[in-house]
Amino acid sequence: MATYAFVLLAVLAIATALGIVLNKNTVNSVLLLVLNLLSVAGLYLLLQAQFLAIIQVVIYAGAIMVLFLFVIMLLNVDDEESLFDKFRIRYLLAFLLVVVVFGQILYSLGGVAEMLPEISPEMAQVGTVEAVSEVMYTNYLIPFEMTAILLTAAVVGALLIAQFKIKKDEEDE
Amino acid sequence: MVEIDWYLALSAILFTIGALGVLIRRNAVVVLMCIELMLNAVNISLVSFASYHGDITGQILVFFSLSVAAAEAVVGLAIIIAIFRNNLSVDITRINLLRW
Numbered sequence: 001m002a003t004y005a006f007v008l009l010a011v012l013a014i015a016t017a018l019g020i021v022l023n024k025n026t027v028n029s030v031l032l033l034v035l036n037l038l039s040v041a042g043l044y045l046l047l048q049a050q051f052l053a054i055i056q057v058v059i060y061a062g063a064i065m066v067l068f069l070f071v072i073m074l075l076n077v078d079d080e081e082s083l084f085d086k087f088r089i090r091y092l093l094a095f096l097l098v099v100v101v102f103g104q105i106l107y108s109l110g111g112v113a114e115m116l117p118e119i120s121p122e123m124a125q126v127g128t129v130e131a132v133s134e135v136m137y138t139n140y141l142i143p144f145e146m147t148a149i150l151l152t153a154a155v156v157g158a159l160l161i162a163q164f165k166i167k168k169d170e171e172d173e
Numbered sequence: 174m175v176e177i178d179w180y181l182a183l184s185a186i187l188f189t190i191g192a193l194g195v196l197i198r199r200n201a202v203v204v205l206m207c208i209e210l211m212l213n214a215v216n217i218s219l220v221s222f223a224s225y226h227g228d229i230t231g232q233i234l235v236f237f238s239l240s241v242a243a244a245e246a247v248v249g250l251a252i253i254i255a256i257f258r259n260n261l262s263v264d265i266t267r268i269n270l271l272r273w
Contacts, residue, residue, distance in 0.1 A: 006175045010183045017187050017210055021194035026202055033206050040213050043183075046175070047224040049232050052239075059239060064209070064246050071250045072202055075257050094196035102189040109181045109218075116177065119227040127223075127232045136233050147240045154244035158251035164258075 006046055012039040030068050037061040049127035180221035187214035201256070201263040205249045212242045 016036040020029045037060045044053040125131055136144055191214060194207030216235050223231025257263055 003175055006179065010179070013183065014186055014190070017190040020203070020206060020210065021190055021198065026200060029203055029206060033209065036210065037213065040217060043180070043217060044220055047180070047220050049220050049224065049235075052220060052232055052235055055236065055239060059243060060209075060213075064243055067246060067250060068202065068206065071254065074254065075202070075263060091197055094193065097196065098189055098193045101192055102185060105185040105188060106182075109185065112181070113176070113178050116225050117227075119225070125227055125229045127229055131229055132232055132236070135229055136236070139230075140233055143237060147237060150244055151240060154247050158247045161248070162251040162254045 002046055005042070009039045009042045009046070012036075013043070026072050027069070030065060030072065033068075034061050034065045037065070048125075051127050051129045051132045177221055177225045181218055184214045184218040184221070187211075187217070199264050199266055201253050201265050201268075202250075204265065205246065205253070208249075209242060209246065212238065 013036055016032045016039065019032040020036065023029045023032065037056060041053040041056040041061070044050075044056060188211050191207045191211035194210065195204050198204055198207065216238060219231050219235050219238070223229065223235075253263055256268060260268060262268070
């Protein structure tokens with residue numbers, strides 16, 4: 001059962017990822033990315049990380065993707081011209097580079113499965129909200145608080161960068 | 174349970190597709206989306222390692238990487254909006270002010 005679910009979710013994730021890269025319409029790309037993130041959330045469920053699956057759906061597929069859609073709506077981006085009509089050498093180089101990266105990743109992950117410890121089913125920790133929060137609010141409390149600072153800094157920085165009349169203020173001074 | 178190799182292979186494939194998108198796409202918003210795709214691929218391998226080690230700490234690292242991804246998306250989109258205002262384009266081949 002778990003194998004079938006994994007195959008289904010993996011095929012969905014790869015197909016939507018290819019769709020994001022090859023689609024000309026930006027809005028379609030965003031919607032495919034939402035589907036991709038949902039299938040990754042399903043994979044988290046298969047890996048017994050319930051809390052992360054929920055977070056993935058709420059934050060990624062919910063909040064971040066809505067932000068992307070809003071920005072695309074704001075920018076009114078045209079469709080790109082066909083992807084593969086010119087710059088053939090550039091695409092060839094990109095493809096070669098990507099093949100090298102893929103080979104490197106596979107090489108570095110090759111012998112990793114033998115290094116894993118043998119775990120019995122009782123030892124396996126399920127990533128429920130309770131289990132995650134117990135570790136996060138004790139051992140990792142300070143990094144968690146730093147996350148709040150990071151997010152605040154990101155929001156303030158984004159407001160400052162995307163502000164409308166920065167130039168005018170400089171002229172006034 | 175599925176072997177961990179399959180999760181790692183899926184993660185590698187998704188990362189590679191994301192890298193391909195970053196290299197060949199010219200729309201800055203799509204490039205940012207492909208970066209999100211790559212971050213997600215790494216998260217899959219982190220969660221699978223955490224699950225197969227029977228240790229929950231890896232999932233906490235994924236939580237932090239998720240919040241960094243959110244911050245990165247917000248700032249990146251703000252930069253894209255600022256560039257669009259000055260340049261009237263999000264085509265990254267036309268943003269070449271610092272190119273020699």
